[in-house]
Amino acid sequence: MRGIALTNQKGGVGKSTTALNLGAALAEEAKRVLLIDLDPHAGLTFSLGYNEPETAFEKTAYEVLDPDKHLPLREVAVQTAIKGVELIPSHQDLVEIDYRLAGRTGWAQTLKRRMRDAADYYDFILIDCPPSLGILTRMALVAADLAIVPVQAEWLALRGLHLLNRVVQDIKSETEHVNLETRYLVTMQTPTKHAEEIQGEIRAHFGELVYRTVIRRSVRFADSTLAGQPLLLFDKDHQGAQAYRDLAREITLETSKETNAYEHTTPVSARQG
Numbered sequence: 001m002r003g004i005a006l007t008n009q010k011g012g013v014g015k016s017t018t019a020l021n022l023g024a025a026l027a028e029e030a031k032r033v034l035l036i037d038l039d040p041h042a043g044l045t046f047s048l049g050y051n052e053p054e055t056a057f058e059k060t061a062y063e064v065l066d067p068d069k070h071l072p073l074r075e076v077a078v079q080t081a082i083k084g085v086e087l088i089p090s091h092q093d094l095v096e097i098d099y100r101l102a103g104r105t106g107w108a109q110t111l112k113r114r115m116r117d118a119a120d121y122y123d124f125i126l127i128d129c130p131p132s133l134g135i136l137t138r139m140a141l142v143a144a145d146l147a148i149v150p151v152q153a154e155w156l157a158l159r160g161l162h163l164l165n166r167v168v169q170d171i172k173s174e175t176e177h178v179n180l181e182t183r184y185l186v187t188m189q190t191p192t193k194h195a196e197e198i199q200g201e202i203r204a205h206f207g208e209l210v211y212r213t214v215i216r217r218s219v220r221f222a223d224s225t226l227a228g229q230p231l232l233l234f235d236k237d238h239q240g241a242q243a244y245r246d247l248a249r250e251i252t253l254e255t256s257k258e259t260n261a262y263e264h265t266t267p268v269s270a271r272q273g
C-alpha cells in the first residue's frame with residue numbers, strides 16, 4: 001500500500017480534482033484505491049456526487065480521527081460509483097478536530113496507524129488535504145509516503161511553498177519519517193507564454209521532483225465535478241482524463257521501481273524470513 005497526500009495550503013489549485021481523477025486512473029489500472037476526504041469543506045465528497053454529505057453518511061473521517069472512537073478505515077469506507085474506488089467521506093465537524101485532540105498525545109500517528117491496519121485491502125490510499133498547514137494536513141503527511149503538491153501555473157505559484165516544505169521537513173525529523181517524498185504537479189496550465197514561463201520556473205526550481213505530466217486548464221473538469229464524476233468517466237477520451245492516466249502511469253512506474261530496488265537490496269534470507 002502506498003499513501004499519497006494531495007496537499008498545498010493554497011486553495012483551488014486542483015488537490016481534490018487530482019485526488020478524484022488520479023484515484024479513478026489508478027483504479028483503471030486495476031489498483032484498489034481508497035480516497036480519504038480530510039477537508040471539512042468536503043470538496044472531494046461532493047465531487048463524487050454526494051450532494052448532502054452531512055446527512056448521507058453514518059460514519060465519516062471524523063469518526064476515524066476522533067480519539068474516543070478511532071474507527072478502522074474499513075468500517076467507515078463506502079463504495080463509490082467508480083469501480084475499485086472507495087471513499088472515507090468528510091464531515092464539517094473536522095474543523096474542530098484540533099480542539100478534540102488538544103492535550104492528547106500521539107494524535108499525529110492516528111491516521112498512519114489506521115492506514116497501516118488497512119494496508120492489505122488497498123494498493124493506494126489518496127488523502128485530500130484542506131488548504132491549510134494545520135493538524136489535518138500534518139496527520140496526512142505523517143501517514144503518507146508521498147506528498148503530491150499541485151501547483152497552478154500562474155503568477156506567484158511558488159509563493160508559500162517554502163512553508164509547506166518546512167512542515168514536511170519538520171515532520172520528517174520529528175517523526176523519523178525519512179521516507180516521505182515530495183513531488184510537484186503542474187495544474188491548470190494555459191497555452192500562454194506567461195504560463196509556459198511559470199512552468200519553466202517551477203521546473204527550474206524543483207527539477208526532477210516535478211512530474212512530466214502537465215494538467216491543462218479545461219472547463220470540462222468543472223463540468224464533471226458538477227456531474228459528480230471524475231473526468232475519466234464523464235468524458236473518458238478527453239485530454240484531461242488522458243493526462244491523469246499519464247500521471248497514474250508515472251506514479252505506478254516509480255512505485256514498482258522502488259519495490260524492485262528494495263527487493264534487490266534485501267538479502268534473500270531476509271526476504272524468506
Ligand SMILES: Nc1ncnc2c1ncn2[C@@H]1O[C@H](COP(=O)(O)OP(=O)(O)OP(=O)(O)O)[C@@H](O)[C@H]1O
Pocket residue numbers: 010011012013014015016017018039043129130131187188189215216217218219221222223225
Ligand atoms: N485542470 C483544470 N482546469 C480547469 N479547472 C480545474 C482544473 N482542475 C480543477 N479545476 C477546477 O478548479 C476548481 C478548484 O479545483 P479543486 O477543488 O480541485 O482545488 P483544491 O485545491 O482542492 O481547492 P481547495 O483548496 O479549495 O480544496 C474546481 O472548480 C475544479 O473543478
Ligand SMILES: [Mg+2]
Pocket residue numbers: 015016017039043044128129
Ligand atoms: Mg479541495
